[in-house]
Amino acid sequence: MQMVSTEASPAPTLSFAYMLCGTLGMLAAGLLLAWQPEALLTRWHPAALAAVHLFALGGLMPVMLGALLQFMPVACGLALPGKVWLESLILGGLMAGAGLLAAGFLSGSAGAMAAAGALLLTSLSVAGLRLARALWRQPRANALQAALRRSTLALGMTMGFGAALLGILIAGWNLPLVILVDWHALWGIAGWVGGLIGSVATVVVPMFHVSKPYPGHWNLALRTLPWLLLTGSAAALSGFGSTATVASLMLAALVALFGGLTAQRVWASQRGERDAFFWGWLGVALLSVALGGLGATAALASDPRWGTAFGLLALAGLGGSTLNVMLYRIVPFLIWLHWQRANKARARLPLLHQIVPERWQRTQLAADLLAILLLLGACFAPALTRPAALLFAASKLVLLVSLARAMQGYREKLAHLKTLPAASPRAAPEPDCPAPKVAIA
Amino acid sequence: MSRLLDVRGLPPCEPFDRILAATDELPFGEALEVLIHREPLPLYEWLAEHGFGHRTVQESSEQFRIFIHHLPS
Numbered sequence: 001m002q003m004v005s006t007e008a009s010p011a012p013t014l015s016f017a018y019m020l021c022g023t024l025g026m027l028a029a030g031l032l033l034a035w036q037p038e039a040l041l042t043r044w045h046p047a048a049l050a051a052v053h054l055f056a057l058g059g060l061m062p063v064m065l066g067a068l069l070q071f072m073p074v075a076c077g078l079a080l081p082g083k084v085w086l087e088s089l090i091l092g093g094l095m096a097g098a099g100l101l102a103a104g105f106l107s108g109s110a111g112a113m114a115a116a117g118a119l120l121l122t123s124l125s126v127a128g129l130r131l132a133r134a135l136w137r138q139p140r141a142n143a144l145q146a147a148l149r150r151s152t153l154a155l156g157m158t159m160g161f162g163a164a165l166l167g168i169l170i171a172g173w174n175l176p177l178v179i180l181v182d183w184h185a186l187w188g189i190a191g192w193v194g195g196l197i198g199s200v201a202t203v204v205v206p207m208f209h210v211s212k213p214y215p216g217h218w219n220l221a222l223r224t225l226p227w228l229l230l231t232g233s234a235a236a237l238s239g240f241g242s243t244a245t246v247a248s249l250m251l252a253a254l255v256a257l258f259g260g261l262t263a264q265r266v267w268a269s270q271r272g273e274r275d276a277f278f279w280g281w282l283g284v285a286l287l288s289v290a291l292g293g294l295g296a297t298a299a300l301a302s303d304p305r306w307g308t309a310f311g312l313l314a315l316a317g318l319g320g321s322t323l324n325v326m327l328y329r330i331v332p333f334l335i336w337l338h339w340q341r342a343n344k345a346r347a348r349l350p351l352l353h354q355i356v357p358e359r360w361q362r363t364q365l366a367a368d369l370l371a372i373l374l375l376l377g378a379c380f381a382p383a384l385t386r387p388a389a390l391l392f393a394a395s396k397l398v399l400l401v402s403l404a405r406a407m408q409g410y411r412e413k414l415a416h417l418k419t420l421p422a423a424s425p426r427a428a429p430e431p432d433c434p435a436p437k438v439a440i441a
Numbered sequence: 442m443s444r445l446l447d448v449r450g451l452p453p454c455e456p457f458d459r460i461l462a463a464t465d466e467l468p469f470g471e472a473l474e475v476l477i478h479r480e481p482l483p484l485y486e487w488l489a490e491h492g493f494g495h496r497t498v499q500e501s502s503e504q505f506r507i508f509i510h511h512l513p514s
Contacts, residue, residue, distance in 0.1 A: 073482065074482055074483050075482070077482055207452075207453060207479065208452060208453060209452075210450060210451070210452045270450065271452050329453075333453065333454065336454055337454075337457075337483055337487075340457070340461065340487060341486065341487055341490055344491070346461075346465055352453070352454050423465070
């Protein structure tokens with residue numbers, strides 16, 4: 001049995017800083033699209049490249065890293081040791097790097113891109129190596145830890161492809177740009193983001209929805225993920241385009257399978273509540289099925305707009321929406337857990353679902369879903385881009401405010417709990433009057 | 442002497458909440474026996490911080506039996 005020490009779970013405020021910054025990054029990407037709606041006309045538009053990296057590196061990445069700080073001890077029993085300076089280096093480097101990279105794409109400044117590259121590669125190397133150290137220190141990895149190892153390797157591959165692309169942009173390296181861009185994106189979204197979501201979901205979906213576990217064949221399917229990416233990228237770089245297409249189609253099938261299995265589990269939830277969390281996860285599952293269809297279409301169709309739509313749904317749908325829904329459980333859970341740890345007085349505390357109001361969650365998730373559907377439409381009808389992007393930014397603003405309010409409430413109640421006197425434990429029963437064995441289930 | 446608490450199949454954070462409520466009622470010298478469907482790693486931190494010891498027996502991949510008792514102060 002693996003024990004977790006008190007030091008293993010870092011203060012939730014660290015994770016909250018990551019999560020708020022990430023939500024801000026997603027909001028900024030939405031505003032950028034609203035400012036330059038022509039970004040969706042082609043994936044090579046500077047504003048498209050800026051928005052994608054702002055969303056992926058300044059949005060998804062901080063939320064994922066912040067969540068892993070807490071998820072690793074709770075679900076894997078593994079600590080991610082950190083100091084404030086280390087977290088500042090990672091988060092500060094990530095946010096500044098994402099902003100500079102976006103500015104570099106928009107202005108075409110090689111200096112901004114070089115500075116962004118240095119910041120991003122440093123902060124992501126530190127974060128990735130810390131994760132790898134925790135995961136590989138275990139002599140034997142269970143299915144979840146093995147999946148997290150594969151995701152960490154995918155992060156390394158994404159960074160490698162990204163570094164090569166920076167070499168092309170800054171130093172004019174003679175490398176195949178389009179192939180590197182395609183597989184940099186796929187290693188990032190399928191290998192790192194998808195791998196992490198696909199493995200974390202096997203824990204959180206059955207746990208929070210009280211449904212049956214994912215079948216054993218899902219873990220087997222998930223194991224093929226890095227091999228498909230490796231085969232696809234090697235084939236593409238070696239000129240075997242059809243093999244790369246087959247690998248892309250198999251990746252599309254994998255995400256559709258994930259969507260189907262997740263929808264099945266959410267729909268069969270024994271929790272009995274049809275709340276925002278239920279509908280949010282069901283939405284994510286259906287978006288994943290749609291993403292599989294779009295991925296297959298993009299791999300086979302000659303119209304590049306399908307590729308733009310696929311990238312958008314992968315980032316904002318599979319990545320953004322899944323993290324969005326998860327935040328509505330991660331943040332209240334952390335708040336509740338750390339209140340309980342400080343609650344020596346054993347005072348009554350708000351319930352988990354009362355920490356972020358249900359009405360806010362429903363409104364925000366509905367706006368998020370509608371915005372993503374409109375953005376998908378905007379790939380084919382450009383007039384939709386600005387309203388869709390504004391709605392997307394508004395939904396992320398509501399998320400940001402909801403989370404910030406919950407975190408403020410956390411700090412206030414925590415301070416109050418610390419002022420209360422500790423409750424006294426019950427005394428032992430009298431020896432001549434033993435307490436009976438009681439079933440209180 | 443032990444008290445039995447069955448929290449299998451409950452969504453987070455109900456098992457944790459019920460276990461905490463049961464520890465409030467747990468007299469010194471007695472044990473609380475908890476049946477749960479997953480290993481509650483965060484609970485162990487709480488128990489250690491609030492003066493409780495525990496012993497966990499994994500009966501299957503989906504059933505854990507945890508014995509909780511007050512530690513001598």
